Amino acid sequence: MFQLTSEQKLIQDAIRRMVERDIDPTLKARSADKPLPKEEMLRIMQLCAQQGLTSARVAESAGGAELPTVTYGLMMEQLPPVVAIAVLGQEVTATRISLDSTPEQRERFLPDLISGKRISCTGTTEPDVGSDSRGVKTRLQDDGPESFTLTGRKMWITNASICDLINVTAVYGTDAHGRPGTTRIVVDRAQSPFETREIPVLGLRQGHLGEVLFDGCSVPKQNQLGSVGDAARVLNKTWLANRPILGLCAVHMGQRALDAALVYAGDRKQFGQPIASFQLVQEMLADIATAVTTSRLLCYHALSAIDSGEQQAVHLSAMAKRYSLAACMRAVSLAMEVHGAMGISCEMGLEQLFRDVRMLPIPDGTNQILTLIEGRELTGVQAYRAVAAS
Ligand SMILES: Cc1cc2nc3c(=O)[nH]c(=O)nc-3n(C[C@H](O)[C@H](O)[C@H](O)COP(=O)(O)OP(=O)(O)OC[C@H]3O[C@@H](n4cnc5c(N)ncnc54)[C@H](O)[C@@H]3O)c2cc1C
Numbered sequence: 001m002f003q004l005t006s007e008q009k010l011i012q013d014a015i016r017r018m019v020e021r022d023i024d025p026t027l028k029a030r031s032a033d034k035p036l037p038k039e040e041m042l043r044i045m046q047l048c049a050q051q052g053l054t055s056a057r058v059a060e061s062a063g064g065a066e067l068p069t070v071t072y073g074l075m076m077e078q079l080p081p082v083v084a085i086a087v088l089g090q091e092v093t094a095t096r097i098s099l100d101s102t103p104e105q106r107e108r109f110l111p112d113l114i115s116g117k118r119i120s121c122t123g124t125t126e127p128d129v130g131s132d133s134r135g136v137k138t139r140l141q142d143d144g145p146e147s148f149t150l151t152g153r154k155m156w157i158t159n160a161s162i163c164d165l166i167n168v169t170a171v172y173g174t175d176a177h178g179r180p181g182t183t184r185i186v187v188d189r190a191q192s193p194f195e196t197r198e199i200p201v202l203g204l205r206q207g208h209l210g211e212v213l214f215d216g217c218s219v220p221k222q223n224q225l226g227s228v229g230d231a232a233r234v235l236n237k238t239w240l241a242n243r244p245i246l247g248l249c250a251v252h253m254g255q256r257a258l259d260a261a262l263v264y265a266g267d268r269k270q271f272g273q274p275i276a277s278f279q280l281v282q283e284m285l286a287d288i289a290t291a292v293t294t295s296r297l298l299c300y301h302a303l304s305a306i307d308s309g310e311q312q313a314v315h316l317s318a319m320a321k322r323y324s325l326a327a328c329m330r331a332v333s334l335a336m337e338v339h340g341a342m343g344i345s346c347e348m349g350l351e352q353l354f355r356d357v358r359m360l361p362i363p364d365g366t367n368q369i370l371t372l373i374e375g376r377e378l379t380g381v382q383a384y385r386a387v388a389a390s
Contacts, residue, residue, distance in 0.1 A: 002297065002300070004074070008070075008071065008074055011071060011074060011075060012074050012075065012077075012078055014051065015051060015075045015078040015079065016078050018047060018051065019078060019079060019080065019083075022044075022047050023044055023047065023079070023080060023083060024080065026040055026043075026044065027080060027082070027083075027206060030206060031206075032205065032206060032352060033205045033206075034205065034206065035161070035162075035198060035205070035206060035207060035208045036206050036207070036208075038119070038162040041086060041119060041159075041162055041208070042116065042117070042119065044083055044086070044087075045086070045087065045090060045116035045119060046115065046116035046117070047116075048079075048083070048087045048116065049114060049115050049116035051075065052064075052065030052067055052075075053065075053072070053075060053076070053079075053087050053091060054087060054090050054091050054094060054113065054114055054115075054116050055091060055094055055095075055110075055113075055114040056069070056071075056072035056075075056091055056095075057069070057072070057091065057092075057095040057238070057241065058091075058094050058095055058098045058110065058114065059098060062098045062106045062110055063106075063110055063111060063114055064094070064095075064098065064110075064114060068307045069241045069244075069245075069303045069306045069307050070300060070303045070304050070307055072241070072245065072303075073241075073244060073245050073248050073299060073300065073303045074300075076088065076245050076248055076249065077248040077249070077251060077252050077296075078252070079249075079252070080252075081204065081249040081250075081252055081253060081356055081357075081360075082204045082205075082206045082207040082356070083207075084245075084249045084252070085158055085204060085207055085249065086158065086159055086207050086208070088158075088242060088245060088246075089120070089121050089122070089158035089159045090113060090116070090119060090120055090121075090159065092122060092238050092242060093113065093120040093121055093122045093165075093166075093167050094110055094113040094114055094120065095238055096122060096167055096184065096225075096234050096235075096238055097109050097110060097113070097167055097186060097225060098110060099225075099226070099234050099237065099238075100225065100226035100227070100230060100234065101225045101226065104222075105186070105222075105223070105225060109165065109186055112164075113165070118164035118165055119159055119162050119163050119164055119165075120159065120163055120164065120165045120166065120167065121157050121158055121159035121160050121163045121165075121166050121167070122157070122166070122167045122168075122169075123138075123154035123157045123160070123166050123167070123168045123169065123212055124136065124154070124169040124231075124235065125154060125155050125156050125157065126138060126152065126153055126154055126155055127153055127155050130366075131365075131366055131368075131369050131384075132385070133169065133182075133231075133232065133235060134182060134232055136152075136169050136170060136171055136182060137152055137171065138150065138151065138152025138153070138154065138168060138169070138170045138171065138214065139151050139152060139170060139171050139172070140170045140171065140172040140183065140185060140219075140224075141172075143218065145221070146220060146221055147218050147219060147220055147221060148172075148185070148218070148219050148220075148221060148224070149216045149217065149218055149219075150168065150170060150185065150187065150192075150214040150216075150217040150218075150219050151214055151215065151216055151217070152170065152214050153211065153212070153213050153214070154166075154168070154211065154212040154214075155199070155211050156199065156209060156211075156362075156363075157209070157210055157211070157212055158207070158208065158209060158363070159207075159208050160196045160198075160208060160209070160210030160211065160212050161196045161197065161198045161208045161210040162208050163189065163196070164188070164189050164190065165186060165187065165188050165189060166186070166187050166189070166194075166212060167184060167185075167186050167187075167225075168184070168185050168186075168187055168214070169182055169183075169184060169231045169235070170182070170183055170184075170185060171183075172224075172228055173228050174228070175228055175229030176229055181228035181229045182228075182229065182231035182232060183224060183225075183226070183227075183228045183229070183230070183231055184224070184225040184226055184230070184231050184234065185219055185223050185224045185225065186223045186225065187214070187217065187219050187223065188223070191220070192217050192218055192219045192220075193217070194212055194213060194214050194215075194217050195212070195213040195215070196210050196211065196212050196213075197210055197211045197213075198210045199211055201359065202355045202358055202359060203352070203355035203356035203357070203358055203359045204356050204359050205355075239317075239364045239365060240306055240313060240314065240317050241303065241306050241317070242363075242364045243302070243317045243318060243320060243321035243364055243365060243370070244298075244299040244300075244302040244303050244306075244316075244317055244320040244321060244324075245299075245303075246321055246324075246325070246360050246363065246364060247295060247298070247299040247302075247320045247321045247323070247324030247325065248296070248299045248324070249360060250295065250324045250325050250327075250328035250329070250357055250360055251292055251295050251296045251299060251324060251328060253328055253332055253353045253356060253357045254288070254291055254292040254295065254327070254328035254331040254332060254357075255292050256349075256353060257288060257328075257331055257332045257334075257335035257336075257350060257353055258285075258288045258289055258292055258331065258335065260335060260339070260348065260349070260350060261284070261285060261288060261334070261335040261338040261339070262276075262285060264338060264339050264342070265281055265285060265338055268339075268340075275338070281338060284334045284335075284337060284338050285338065287330075287331070287334055288331040288334050288335055288338075291327035291328060291330060291331040292327075292328065292331055294323070294327060295320075295323060295324035295327045295328055296324075298316070298319065298320045298323055298324065299320045299324055301316060301320070302316035302317045302319070302320035305317075312377070314373065314377055315373070315374055315377035315378070318365060318370040318371075318373040318374050318377070319370075319374055321364070321365060321370055322361075322365075322367050322370040322371060322374070325357070325360055325361045325367070326361075326367070328357055329354075329357050329358065329361075332350065332353045332354050332357050333354065335350055335353075336350045336351070336354060368384075369384060372384040
């Protein structure tokens with residue numbers, strides 16, 4: 001039977017206490033529809049850093065927390081989703097910088113990201129490039145022996161408008177097969193200024209989702225990470241755990257919807273009796289609880305497969321995100337239905353969950369891309385990229 005260990009429960013409790021004491025009051029004191037000021041996000045990032053959340057997948061040898069991904073997922077599930085997304089953007093950037101970089105680069109970039117003193121993000125997506133991340137057009141060009149110029153536009157980047165440092169996927173030279181190579185470069189805003197703009201969106205509005213413009217931005221060559229052609233591999237490696245973690249953000253929202261629906265169904269009376277006594281209301285409650293429980297278990301299962309290096313981890317990770325997002329979006333919608341008209345009121349907070357959860361099927365693999373990854377893992381045939389005729 002599946003059970004959390006007492007240590008895992010203690011870790012979850014510690015995060016829950018931190019959220020209740022130090023994070024929820026900040027979120028409640030601010031407009032639900034406006035991005036948090038940078039200083040508030042920095043304060044939250046530093047609190048999360050103390051728990052290892054900003055460096056969960058960074059090796060201890062590089063100053064990281066190097067947590068089992070199951071532990072990381074259990075902790076992230078407890079965070080308000082808008083905070084979880086910002087922390088995930090920071091942590092995954094630190095992890096990507098830590099992979100195949102030089103000790104000097106790790107020493108230069110990682111300490112301030114791990115401690116939460118500076119905010120970071122990863123910019124891959126562009127106006128014309130989404131699911132097919134290998135098609136990026138943002139270009140690095142040589143500009144003498146010491147520097148590159150970087151030109152291009154990135155879209156839908158978590159933490160962009162408040163970032164101090166961005167890990168950019170760009171085209172440079174050719175890879176080992178003679179094709180345009182995708183490479184990774186860290187752009188430090190203090191050293192290489194660039195423009196950003198917040199993009200108004202449906203949900204997670206206290207967070208930051210933005211656009212970045214590099215207009216011939218000068219970047220030191222010593223900021224280029226790894227080798228030309230390794231960008232897709234590093235992205236894929238980190239998407240693996242990101243996906244079930246995003247699934248657990250949806251579980252957080254589904255659980256909140258379930259808690260609210262249970263209370264309301266017990267309190268609200270119609271036809272002289274609590275609505276919880278009607279069989280059709282019980283069916284909605286049972287469906288919500290089933291969605292939350294199955295999603296949670298599937299995400300834990302995927303994370304555990306990643307920790308133990310199982311081959312089916314790729315399949316389970318895609319399955320966990322796709323399933324959890326669909327199941328928890330329906331769970332939130334059903335909880336609104338249990339509330340009747342109250343469900344759509346701003347007062348109940350369910351409409352905000354409904355908008356927030358709708359943001360998450362998109363990043364780190366849309367539903368269609370995840371379906372095709374599952375299909376590839378099942379059949380051995382990939383169907384999302386045309387296969388060149390031989
Ligand atoms: C909350 C949020 C946070 C994000 N954070 C970041 C970030 O930090 N950094 C970053 O770089 N990006 C980020 N993104 C961007 C995200 O990664 C992209 O939006 C995503 O990859 C999809 O790209 P797209 O929006 O261009 O859609 P497209 O790729 O244009 O897809 C449009 C539609 O076509 C479908 N489609 C595409 N290709 C295929 C195919 N082969 N077969 C079947 N269907 C297909 C898609 O599933 C979708 O339904 C974020 C997005 C969101 C919403």
